[in-house]
Amino acid sequence: MPPKGSGAGSKGAGDKNLKSKSPAEFFQDNKGIAGFENAGKSLYTTLREFIENSLDSAESIGMLPEINISIEEVTLTQYEELIGLKTHVRQDDSLYADFETEKEKTKRLKQEERKANAAAKKGGGGDGTRVPGGGKKAFFRITVEDNGKGMAHNDIPNMLGRVLSGTKYGVRQTRGKFGLGSKMALIWSKQTTGLPINITSAQPNQKFISNYVLDIDIERNEPNVHKEEKTDNDKNWNGAILSVIIEGNWSAYRNKVLSYLRQMAIVTPYAQFNFKYVGATDAKGNVDVVFRRRTEVMPTLPTTTKHHPSAAKENQLLIKDLLSNTREKTLQNFLQKEFTCIDKAHAGRLIAELGKGFDAQMPPKEVTDTQGTRIQQLLSSARFADPDGGCLSPAGEYNLRLGIMKELSPDWVASFVGPALACAGHPLIVEACVSLGGKDVKAGFNVFRFANRIPLLFEAGSDVVTRCVQRLNWGSYKIDKNNDKIGIFVSIVSTKIPFKGTSKEYIGDDNVDIAEAVDRAIRACAIQLKGKISRAQAAKEKRARKKVLQRYIPDVSRAIAGCLKDSAAFAEPPHKRAKNNANAGTLWEVDLAWEKEILDKVRNGQVTAATLARKLEDFVESMDSEQALEHSMQNKEGLTDAVHLMNVGGSHEFAPIVYHPALAFKGLKASVLGKHPLR
Numbered sequence: 001m002p003p004k005g006s007g008a009g010s011k012g013a014g015d016k017n018l019k020s021k022s023p024a025e026f027f028q029d030n031k032g033i034a035g036f037e038n039a040g041k042s043l044y045t046t047l048r049e050f051i052e053n054s055l056d057s058a059e060s061i062g063m064l065p066e067i068n069i070s071i072e073e074v075t076l077t078q079y080e081e082l083i084g085l086k087t088h089v090r091q092d093d094s095l096y097a098d099f100e101t102e103k104e105k106t107k108r109l110k111q112e113e114r115k116a117n118a119a120a121k122k123g124g125g126g127d128g129t130r131v132p133g134g135g136k137k138a139f140f141r142i143t144v145e146d147n148g149k150g151m152a153h154n155d156i157p158n159m160l161g162r163v164l165s166g167t168k169y170g171v172r173q174t175r176g177k178f179g180l181g182s183k184m185a186l187i188w189s190k191q192t193t194g195l196p197i198n199i200t201s202a203q204p205n206q207k208f209i210s211n212y213v214l215d216i217d218i219e220r221n222e223p224n225v226h227k228e229e230k231t232d233n234d235k236n237w238n239g240a241i242l243s244v245i246i247e248g249n250w251s252a253y254r255n256k257v258l259s260y261l262r263q264m265a266i267v268t269p270y271a272q273f274n275f276k277y278v279g280a281t282d283a284k285g286n287v288d289v290v291f292r293r294r295t296e297v298m299p300t301l302p303t304t305t306k307h308h309p310s311a312a313k314e315n316q317l318l319i320k321d322l323l324s325n326t327r328e329k330t331l332q333n334f335l336q337k338e339f340t341c342i343d344k345a346h347a348g349r350l351i352a353e354l355g356k357g358f359d360a361q362m363p364p365k366e367v368t369d370t371q372g373t374r375i376q377q378l379l380s381s382a383r384f385a386d387p388d389g390g391c392l393s394p395a396g397e398y399n400l401r402l403g404i405m406k407e408l409s410p411d412w413v414a415s416f417v418g419p420a421l422a423c424a425g426h427p428l429i430v431e432a433c434v435s436l437g438g439k440d441v442k443a444g445f446n447v448f449r450f451a452n453r454i455p456l457l458f459e460a461g462s463d464v465v466t467r468c469v470q471r472l473n474w475g476s477y478k479i480d481k482n483n484d485k486i487g488i489f490v491s492i493v494s495t496k497i498p499f500k501g502t503s504k505e506y507i508g509d510d511n512v513d514i515a516e517a518v519d520r521a522i523r524a525c526a527i528q529l530k531g532k533i534s535r536a537q538a539a540k541e542k543r544a545r546k547k548v549l550q551r552y553i554p555d556v557s558r559a560i561a562g563c564l565k566d567s568a569a570f571a572e573p574p575h576k577r578a579k580n581n582a583n584a585g586t587l588w589e590v591d592l593a594w595e596k597e598i599l600d601k602v603r604n605g606q607v608t609a610a611t612l613a614r615k616l617e618d619f620v621e622s623m624d625s626e627q628a629l630e631h632s633m634q635n636k637e638g639l640t641d642a643v644h645l646m647n648v649g650g651s652h653e654f655a656p657i658v659y660h661p662a663l664a665f666k667g668l669k670a671s672v673l674g675k676h677p678l679r
């Protein structure tokens, strides 16, 4: 790299403005792209970068993560002592810009609370730019301790003091990826407090504990070690403790920090998070909360995989890199071993397709640049099977369901796990859960996003999940997007999540493969819910129908009992009193028997209004819509029995069986007699 400020490599008069920047300088100048745009956001991002490193570290050695997290407010006096400034006791407080009267303080606190609440409702975190105290800076010591694999003693300065260095660049699902997060925390602390980072670390079974105090030489992008020592590891401890003092804004980001932890606990139920916030003076706002481990079962660890051949489409240099680094001795083995989804025969066919100048046995090292480009072209345009996703570690349907139950206590939940697909050459799985209802849930969408099991709390509006949710025609799934309480959990895992920016806050909607996979997953859940909704609607209608029928039972049974009583009062059977029964037909004898039986029962008190009401109640109770339909089909009747009024002595076209001076009941077949409610 040419020296900073020089006309790099220039001969004679070069452009005096030509300068080079180290990666650390670049990120110092562009902190926003790494999630360090203001004091509040920086506090949040520092915390999450440390926590995510801790989880990666514990999981990588199969250890159930136990993470202790603390945020301690540091007073200005304490801070000044830490940096060696002799504390000046103010003589006249009102001289200073941060002086506040009690009235001003009350007003400010109210405003801050309103702003934080509004931001929380909007899903944002407030900008956190206004520091509490009307311009007074607030400082916090952030400490995160884990029980993970620690770091090798000599690697620590580079791991934590050199931007773009890390151990997670391979094709493997990890929360970290860029080799940047903890260094950004260090750059932020250097800029705002000038204080270094403290690191304590021990690898499993290591006899000593590494202790470092270091900061970063931003211009050179090099670690600047203040203190390095090894102490005895008597207790055989392993893990890491990172502690840093930064400027922050707790009140504006308190809710964000807590929801981050809550969602992290949901998606990582096998981890335990012990969190505490300690205010400098006022213990009222202190927080001490434990997110307990809910299961001892860790999901299978993600494994390092090889590139999917479609990765060649995205990265022109990939083939050349792989060709120069491979240990394989032949081109055929190279294609088979360096990529997923290519077996030996397939590799042979691809080499034949590459054409003249290529040979299955040629050594990869002899492939020229032009030939490398030809391979890259072929792999970009050929069709390959999707990867199987076995190298990934998804959150799991069970955990998502558990999460949604815990967050929203919904009435219904549907879940779906999509098959693995290749996204820019990386395997990717989308899992989704959609819920309806729940107490204390706002109407409309409640979206929860996770990527490689990290909760994403910012930039919801631009995220692929939110966009898919908004595009879906929820009405066609019988879901009212404005009035129903809809919960949506989407988790995406991959060996490389295509985040927008290094702050890992959202995944863009422009990636068609991901957008389609998310859309498919949410749709699959919506279809399941539609089935549940339809069944619930049918049940509701059934209940309503029953209620209507039941409402008429007292009147109907009273009326029928009255008719029967009147008919029974005559000594002569009703049919003998009927005139002109031309349509009596073959049912006549049976009907007469039924008539005699029922009227006898009325006479001896066996059939009363109460008996009829009870029978009708039983019938309505046992009759659901299918049964009613079946009953009616079997008996070739309509769904309702017609009751015909007739003039006394007048003619009618049915075969009446019970006559009343004012009406007659239509005749029934013998087969029905045993089942009819009047029996």
Ligand SMILES: Nc1ncnc2c1ncn2[C@@H]1O[C@H](COP(=O)(O)OP(=O)(O)OP(=O)(O)O)[C@@H](O)[C@H]1O
Pocket: 049, 053, 054, 057, 146, 148, 149, 150, 151, 159, 160, 165, 166, 167, 168, 175, 176, 177, 178, 179, 180, 181, 182, 183, 239, 240, 241
């Ligand atoms: N608590 C920890 N335990 C063990 N190793 C750690 C821990 N914290 C950081 N490291 C090591 O330091 C490296 C750099 O961490 P850093 O946070 O800067 O980047 P990263 O996690 O690799 O990627 P990203 O910038 O995407 O978070 C990590 O790759 C990891 O190897």
